[in-house]
Amino acid sequence: MMRHILAVGAHPDDIELGCAGALAAHRSAGDDVTMLVLTGGQNGPGRTSERWDEQQQAAHVLKAELLWGGLIDCTLFPDSSLISIVEHAIRTTAADVIYVHAPDDSHQDHRAAAAATLSAGRMSSRILHYRSPSTVQFNPTVFVDVSEHLGTKLAALDCHRTQVDGSSMVDLELVMVAARYFGGMARVQHAEAFAPARFVWDLVPRPRAAGDAASTTAERPTDRAERGAERAADFAAERPADRAADRRAEQRSGAHHGAHAAPKGEPVW
Numbered sequence: 001m002m003r004h005i006l007a008v009g010a011h012p013d014d015i016e017l018g019c020a021g022a023l024a025a026h027r028s029a030g031d032d033v034t035m036l037v038l039t040g041g042q043n044g045p046g047r048t049s050e051r052w053d054e055q056q057q058a059a060h061v062l063k064a065e066l067l068w069g070g071l072i073d074c075t076l077f078p079d080s081s082l083i084s085i086v087e088h089a090i091r092t093t094a095a096d097v098i099y100v101h102a103p104d105d106s107h108q109d110h111r112a113a114a115a116a117t118l119s120a121g122r123m124s125s126r127i128l129h130y131r132s133p134s135t136v137q138f139n140p141t142v143f144v145d146v147s148e149h150l151g152t153k154l155a156a157l158d159c160h161r162t163q164v165d166g167s168s169m170v171d172l173e174l175v176m177v178a179a180r181y182f183g184g185m186a187r188v189q190h191a192e193a194f195a196p197a198r199f200v201w202d203l204v205p206r207p208r209a210a211g212d213a214a215s216t217t218a219e220r221p222t223d224r225a226e227r228g229a230e231r232a233a234d235f236a237a238e239r240p241a242d243r244a245a246d247r248r249a250e251q252r253s254g255a256h257h258g259a260h261a262a263p264k265g266e267p268v269w
């Protein structure tokens with residue numbers, strides 16, 4: 001049965017660091033994968049346009065759809081605006097499994113993304129927290145065997161060239177060592193590790209309700225691409241909290257940003 005996977009990250013590269021191997025495993029199992037990147041990583045190394053390009057390339061490597069939250073780096077706060085953005089992504093993707101940052105993290109955006117996703121996913125049966133280089137306490141009890149997908153993870157991370165070259169947080173050697181270490185804990189070669197907020201193991205998956213936005217079980221790649229474009233457009237057009245969130249971000253950053261009705265996956269800051 002095809003599952004719908006949503007991965008939420010605060011910045012470009014966060015999702016790849018935390019769970020790109022699992023996302024690649026999902027794709028090879030026939031699941032569809034959507035990445036929601038909440039900010040443009042404006043405060044890290046690299047220009048925003050470069051980071052946007054890098055994230056697009058990484059999503060392409062992972063064969064994932066990409067949604068942007070359109071918010072500003074270092075300004076995330078887990079209020080109703082941010083929760084609405086994640087709720088909308090959960091609804092438009094009909095997510096069965098949600099991956100997000102671990103709650104105990106020294107980066108405030110990571111903490112906010114985790115808290116907002118827990119609120120937005122209050123009715124979700126499967127929420128898994130992934131580890132970031134800035135995570136503090138992390139006790140993983142769920143593992144995904146990524147032995148066949150570590151190369152894809154590294155290729156996706158390598159797309160984030162401004163970070164690989166300019167940030168000590170993106171260390172590909174450390175990524176490989178961690179995968180081997182977690183593999184040892186999981187009794188496989190390489191693993192990614194997760195701490196579940198909730199994880200219901202649906203041994204016999206329930207059939208989807210009629211009219212479910214993502215109820216197709218055997219769709220052609222072109223269907224998937226078309227639906228992805230529709231989702232991105234819906235996501236940009238319907239988000240109720242956009243304007244309030246953007247206004248707040250502008251106030252916090254002191255910056256002036258243009259129109260925020262982003263069509264089809266364009267960045268909106």
Ligand SMILES: [Zn+2]
Nearest residue numbers: 010011014110
């Ligand atoms: Zn981050």
